[in-house]
Amino acid sequence: MPRYQPARIEPKWQSWWEAHDTFATPRLPRGRKTYLLDMFPYPSGDGLHVGHPEGYTATDIVARFERMRGTSVMHPMGFDAFGLPAEEHAIRTGTPPRESTERNIATFRRQLKMLGFSYDWKRELATTDPGYVRWTQWIFLVLFDTWFDPETGRGRPIAELPVPPDVAARGDAAVAAFRDSHRLAYQSEAPVNWCPALGTVLANEEVIGGVSERGGHPVVRIPLRQWMLRITAYAERLENDLALVDWPTSIKKLQSDWIGRxxxxxxxxxxxxxxxxxxxxxxxxxxxxxxxxxxxxxxxxxxxxxxxxxxxxxxxxxxxxxxxxxxxxxxxxxxxxxxxxxxxxxxxxxxxxxxxxxxxxxxxxxxxxxxxxxxxxxxxxxxxxxxxxxxxxxxxxxxxxxxxxxxxxxxxxxxxxxxxxxxxxxxxxxxxxxxxxxxxxxxxxxxxxxxxxxxxxxxxxxxxxxxxxxxxSKLRDWLFSRQRFWGEPFPVLHELGPDGRPTGAIRTVDASELPVRLPELVDFRPGDTPDPPLSRAGHDWLYVERDGKRYRRETNTMPQWAGSCWYYLRFLDPANGERFVDPEVERAWMPVDLYVGGAEHAVLHLLYARFWHKVLHDRGHVSTPEPFARLVNQGMILGEMEFTGYRSVKGGWVSAEAATADDTPARIPADQVEKQGEHFVLRDAPRIRVDSRAYKMSKSRGNVVNPDAVVREFGADSLRLYEMFMGPLEATKPWSTAGVGGVRGFLDRCWRLVVDERADDVRLSSQVVDDPPTDDQLRELHRMLDKVTTDIPALSFNTAIARMMEFVNFCTPLERRPRALLEPFVTVLAPFAPHLAEELWEVLGRPAPVSLVAWPIVEARWLKDDFLEIPVQIGGKLRARVTVPADTDVASMEAAAAADPRIAELLAGKQIVKVITVPGRMVNFVVR
RNA sequence: GCCGGAGUGGCGGAAUGGCAGACGCGGCGGACUCAAAAUCCGUUGCCAGCAAUGGCGUGUGGGUUCAAGUCCCACCUCCGGCACCA
CATH class of the missing domain: 3.90.740.10 (Valyl/Leucyl/Isoleucyl-tRNA synthetase, editing domain)
Structure with missing residues (x-):
């Protein structure tokens, strides 16, 4: 009965962690800190994709590892919940976007919790929360209140903008206009990319080759009043400060090219x-x-x-x-x-x-x-x-x-x-x-x-x-307004003249009145014209009076990027009602030490967030010049490998290299193909080549892997472990369900190492004993510990897991398994397969949670061997191996090598020109 | 066209210039079983050989080196990004 049953133990430990607040993060770090951040997801209606848990598992392993080493860990999660898909879904189904967004978030939250990530869920936020929108709008006010001083190269309060005497002489309106023309947030009448199909204006970055990035709809250029953010003023600093961060050079290059100085x-x-x-x-x-x-x-x-x-x-x-x-x-x-x-x-x-x-x-x-x-x-x-x-x-x-x-x-x-x-x-x-x-x-x-x-x-x-x-620079100012419903309203009021028409003067909503909430709208469809949906809001929302003047609210909304520009700051202090983040908290936790996410955000999100951060920095609201100290892009997970053959119109097979558009591709089961030379061919018709490759997962291709299904069949720990074992984090790699079964087999072996499978209830195997481990066993243990300890910070999870597998393979045949061997193993397994580790820890009779147990100390003396097997080469070709004591000097190594019967035979009659000996590594005889 | 990244067994992958293929999947053989599954053990780059062993082998062609998957030069293929930015 007591087989390894993830379906039983995973929910059990998830509830335990939640009930005990195991992963709560203190307000301020105690001692060493690390801030590990995932790119938060857009909660789409499809739920979590197997690509999401890849990066999330990577940061989670580091988070759990660092916690066990006594580091204060900030590891939050939230939702980037404004945006077009929710709105389009809303339009199609008639449900308000807030409803469907909340439903989607609930699904995402359930799925994320199902995978056992050690987030501090008390810090969860969604960009659509009124309490969050409030501060997004507040930051807009900061941008609005800031001008860029080219003398100092910094953003400064608009009140400090020197007004030329001739402007001042022309009166208040002229001064106001002068200031407005220098703000980092300004209005412009420039031609914009209007996409009739989406009913919105798009940023240059959202238009790819003349069609919209989302949906591929045609885009035309029309002049329209828009909000712009003066990111170009920061172009030079955005470029230069790339030198301050530890990011992949390819991403730095992409940003640098995008800025295009x-x-x-x-x-x-x-x-x-x-x-x-x-x-x-x-x-x-x-x-x-x-x-x-x-x-x-x-x-x-x-x-x-x-x-x-x-x-x-x-x-x-x-x-x-x-x-x-x-x-x-x-x-x-x-x-x-x-x-x-x-x-x-x-x-x-x-x-x-x-x-x-x-x-x-x-x-x-x-x-x-x-x-x-x-x-x-x-x-x-x-x-x-x-x-x-x-x-x-x-x-x-x-x-x-x-x-x-x-x-x-x-x-x-x-x-x-x-x-x-x-x-x-x-x-x-x-x-x-x-x-x-x-x-x-x-x-x-x-x-x-x-x-x-x-x-x-x-x-x-x-x-x-x-x-x-x-x-x-190629970089243009950032077109910051959208003619859509589902986004943050601008905290801006347009003054109306006696005739009810805008005078052109604007004022901002006072910070104390934020957030400006979205109105309840029956009809939130975009129009055929660029007139935003908010302009159809009720008069009580649309028109306001301030100081005896009538105003009409700004009806554009902010783009989806706005919310993701600063969420990493709000995580630090998510419930603060006084400030967007407490400066003491900000100073203590920033910068983000490791930021993991997809390379698709290489330019836009990361550039926008850096820009906002620099403005906040100039205005004294944040302490660091850059938000993300280290960035890693996880690679894409492709669908399962597919073999494709081609059938001609006449019905027969056509070899892949000769196939034309007239031939229909057909998927071929893996057992009907075989490798022949460079190519795969049909087993029954070896002259017919077939294509073999893995494709990007897509609904239309039908190769999407659903994490819920994987968890049901193999368990969350298996999914986590498999995604880390597939290959290097940053590589693009194909999914393999058989591979998930492989790591599941490993977890099964871990289970059997500790648990008595023949008993009726979960109990410690009688093979687990209190014997002191042998030297050999300690060597094996500490080598494994050493590898895992160095591989985790390097994000080299696949090799760490391989080493743990070797350790388990070493322990499995042991009739008597010393507890002192198993306990450290279960400890280091915990970041990777936390549910199983907690369960095994409990079976071993130790108090939960293993998740917070101190990381084992690697003892260097066990990393050295007494004897080494040294390869002996003649002319660079391997001819024999000799075993020598580990501390053998060069001369003795050469002597031992020459004494080997086979080497002696091969050297006989040859003149030794040179002997190359690398202590502890190898001996090479160069002969003539 | 330009800029990145990558090419290693049937597959995913591992290798501070020093034993190529760790680990996993798959395959093959065995133990257990009435049998199967599960599990455990062994084996598994290719070619020749009964074997010891030898030869070949990290996309291709050159080079450096006692020694190259790793460094240099030229090229090929695939993936990703950019694409009239003067």
């Missing part, structure tokens, strides 16, 4: 009116006297270039279709052509402008600008390969040294002038050359190496008032 220069080209030359001279003199102005004005077209050394190779200029100076630069005869081109460009989605349209398009404006160094006219074109949103929205085209300009020049038959030659002596080149080299045909700069040229010309342009060094 580039250095170069801005250069002004004089806009030539009809009779050019004379006025260019006048402009030039004025510029030399006055210097480079902050705005180019109407007299000059400002371009951004990373290669000012190619100025002499400029053969035309290009402005984006949305460039503000386009009308000014268009000559009357070109007006129709330009208008047509602009309209076409506006209709094009980003998809058309990038992926499909590799062909360059553009139209000549009819006018020219004057080159600042040569004084010669340069024609101005309009083309959509220049983006309005990057740099100045205008470029100087150097077709000889830029691939895009090259293509454009070829397409429109524009001149190509070479001004850089490779230094490696290949000489003058007729083809595109984009590398660094040496300047040719560049006036006084001819002969200069690229880098020197850039430095020199930048200085000269600055002195002439024609240009200045400039830095740009």
């Amino acid at each position: 580039s250095t170069g220069a801005e250069v002004d080209f004089f806009v030539a009116p009809a009779g050019a030359a004379a006025s260019f001279d006048a402009w030039r003199h004025a510029r030399r006297a006055a210097g480079f102005p902050a705005e180019a004005g109407r007299e000059a077209l400002r371009v951004y270039t990373t290669r000012p050394d190619t100025l002499y190779g400029v053969t035309y200029l290009v402005i984006a279709p949305e460039h503000p100076m386009i009308d000014l630069l268009t000559t009357p005869d070109r007006r129709d052509a330009i208008r047509a081109y602009r309209e076409a460009a506006a209709r094009k989605s980003d998809l058309d402008r990038t992926d499909l349209a590799k062909e360059k398009t553009g139209v000549f404006t009819g006018s020219s600008c004057i080159h600042p160094l040569t004084g010669l006219p340069v024609p101005v074109w309009v083309a959509d390969y220049v983006l309005a949103t990057y740099g100045t929205g205008a470029i100087m085209a150097v077709p000889a040294h830029d691939g895009r300009d090259w293509e454009f020049a070829k397409a429109f038959d524009l001149p190509i002038v070479t001004v850089v030659e490779p230094v490696d002596g290949t000489g003058h080149t007729e083809s595109l050359f984009t590398g660094d080299g040496r300047a040719v045909a560049s006036g006084p700069y001819t002969g200069l190496p690229t880098r020197e040229f850039i430095a020199r010309v930048a200085e000269d342009l600055r002195a002439a008032g024609m240009g200045r060094p400039a830095v740009n």
Whole structure:
């Protein structure tokens, strides 16, 4: 009867832990602290996926391990519960999102508890809790109250923003407008990505190749009033501070590329009116006297270039279709052509402008600008390969040294002038050359190496008032509003005039009045227009009066990212009604020491959270410059390995490499294929190759593994252990149900090591005895302990588990199993298979919980062997092994090796050129 | 196209430049059993050989080294990301 029954012991210990608050975290750490954080899940209607427990088990093992070593452990869990899927489900079924969200959270909570994670559940939070939303809105107010001071490179209170006298002179409204234009949270009328199918505006990051990331719906660009967050102000710090964190280099690189910092220069080209030359001279003199102005004005077209050394190779200029100076630069005869081109460009989605349209398009404006160094006219074109949103929205085209300009020049038959030659002596080149080299045909700069040229010309342009060094980044300001229902309302009020229309003035909701709750809405569907659902809220919600003025609430909501930007801070002090987090608590626990989650958040979530954190840091609300000290991405778990054969229309099999779209793929059971050379083939028709690979789990493919089913069949400890045993945490790896059975077999053996299986009730096996362990047994034990102890902090769980399996394999045949061997083993098993470990600990007669027992001490003296088996090589090939005492010196090792009969035989008659001996490792005879 | 990461038995994987394949799955053989399951024991990279043993072997081709899965060069395949950012 007393077989290992996870279904009985797992709920038992889960209740025990809960009843005893075993994993409660103190308000402040006592002694050493560690903060172990999982990326909290979005509680979808499908419940937990086997991918979730992978990272969660990893951090849980570390958490349990650290607790047993006496560390104060912060290990919380919560739910990222705002967002589109809940809202869409709500729309489909007519249930309010809050209801379905709560139901989904209940499912997730049940599943997470079923897996035995040692979270401090008293800290649980959901981003949708009013008590949480309150502080998300409060942080928005902080962003709203902050401007970025470029002098100090930090965010400061808006009250400290210096107001220029001429602005102040124009009155309060002008001052307010000036401040609003400097806030980190500001409104903008810029063109946005409107997705009609989703009924919302999307951030650039949520639009992939012209369609929405979620759902793949078309996206069009329309102008709309939006809330923006000035993340670009922090671009440089977000980039530089990557040096402060221990993250995978690939993630750092991804963030760095996303920020996309580039250095170069801005250069002004004089806009030539009809009779050019004379006025260019006048402009030039004025510029030399006055210097480079902050705005180019109407007299000059400002371009951004990373290669000012190619100025002499400029053969035309290009402005984006949305460039503000386009009308000014268009000559009357070109007006129709330009208008047509602009309209076409506006209709094009980003998809058309990038992926499909590799062909360059553009139209000549009819006018020219004057080159600042040569004084010669340069024609101005309009083309959509220049983006309005990057740099100045205008470029100087150097077709000889830029691939895009090259293509454009070829397409429109524009001149190509070479001004850089490779230094490696290949000489003058007729083809595109984009590398660094040496300047040719560049006036006084001819002969200069690229880098020197850039430095020199930048200085000269600055002195002439024609240009200045400039830095740009690909990062755009963060579009922070959504036209949806299920998100945090903005704590913002729009003032209404006597006519009931907005005056343009805004005020924020006082922090003491937060949270601004979502209204009860009968109809929360998005509209056909970008008018948000909240605008259909009742008047009592929508209109408020403050200080005798009427206001209408902001009806946009925040994006899903908002809640996940700071949840790691709220976990530290989740019930605080006075502050978003107690500073004493924050200082004690931050930063997060280990953050584990999927690589899909490499850019967006992690960049946004870092940005908010830096603003909070600048404003004195948090103590660390970075939130997440160490980051690890768990790999994806794929579905079970599949073999796919192809059937032709006629019914026969087609070999995989010859299959076409007409042949239908068919799944083939594993026992009908075999490996032949490089490929798998059909067992019954070895000429027919089949594809073999594992696919991403998806409902449509039908290969999704449900954790509930795995727990039912094998138990939670088996699921935990299997996911850790599959391979390295960070690797992508296929699921194998047989593999789960494998680790279950291991847990069964652990059980039988301790429990008498033939008895009627759970009782200690008579083979467990109080004998002192033998030296051999202690060696085996401490080696296992040592491996597990070093592997856990390295997150190398698969090898730790392998070592525990070896230990169990060692113990299984023992007729008499010393308790002093088994108890430390059960202790170190506890982080991996906590339920089983608790049960075995109880069977061993020790007081629960093993989860808080001190981690065993590894005794170094048991890690050394008395004798070692040393490989002996001749010419690098293994020929024999000899056993020598562990402390044998080099000479004795060589002697022992040479004395081996087989080695002696092989060495006979050979001349030994050299003997390489690595003490304690190997001997190698190099012979001639 | 550019940037990452990875290629090791039938499968998942292990190996501070020093015995390739730990551990698990699967396979094969045995014990127990009337039998099966479960369990336990043994065996299992490929080729040749009765065997001792020998040869080959970490995607491909070169190189460095007494010694390379590991370091260097070139290439191939797969996976992930980015993609007119001047």
